[in-house]
Amino acid sequence: MRFFALLALWMVALSCSSNGQPAGSDDAQEASPDRPAAARAAYPFPVYTDFEQLKPWLERSNDTTYVVNFWATWCKPCVVELPYFEQLQKEATAQGRKVRVVLVSLDFGKELESKLLPFVRERRLRGQVIALLDDDYNKWIDQVSPEWSGAIPATLIYRGEDRSFFPEAFDSYPDLEAALADFAR
Template sequence: MKFLSLCSLALLLFLGCKETPEKEAAENVASVETEIQENPPVASSLIPTYNFDELEETYFKVESDSTYVINFWATWCKPCVKELPAFEQLRENHAANKVKVVLVSLDFPEHVEKAVIPFIEKKGLESEVVLLDDPDANTWIPKVNPKWSGAIPATIILNKEKSKFYEQSFTYEELEKEVISL
């Protein structure tokens, strides 16, 4: 039993690192998911987890020529899930233009194994996904943008010169337009 769960974990880790998870492999993940649930979850080491200061340090201080598109979302947030394909498409179409997409999950840390990881695999998300684990939202929300009510989805588009904040849902066309016009 223990060995099996270790294997499942190894498989998950392996998949998490893969560029393009194959369909067959994704199905395997679905079947090992129950296995994971039966066992005590191993901290959310499967996706990078940050508090706000760490997140800010890692992504909000752009020094390269890249444009970062940072989207705050959660697996339980319907409008967030609906707009994710637009972000995936943006990453794919504009990678050559140094556009980087970071999907900052606000899922509860205890739901990473049973909700976030399976979701990433099922949707085949290839954008970078990180978890923001910082309960004191009243302190960090205004640091993202003073106008943010705290509702998600919310997105920041930034490069080393400027940044723009959006509390709204995007279609691909709207998103691309904002990135190009930043």
């Protein structure tokens, strides 16, 4: 009896041996979106040229559930499922649930101004948009999830050490909610 419980604990410990870093300074930024205009970049969202800059967003060790979606404005199935993430952020915020939607755009650098920026403005996206321009994909895809081939859309949902990876689009809002339910306690 006790053996089984210990075995389970051991497996948990083993499977999650590499842990993320504690939430860093980015959380401070997160908390105050209205920074002084002088501190703002040319875009109303961060533009990362190196995956290392995104990494803290994938390893926060607080009690918020992070829903990190990889997408692009030109990716049709991505744009189709985007409203589900928006709805999730809206409802979770209204219900006081600790859920943070992070929309990592893989739009091309040359198209940030012509495509991503107008898209973000027109839709008034609630999720935290981040533009990731690190072209050396092979270097970082496995760090998001070894289960990921690199096809988009793809979504990582995590809370602390608890992680699930979804290598395809969610078909509906209830589908997304169901995926999130595993993290609700």
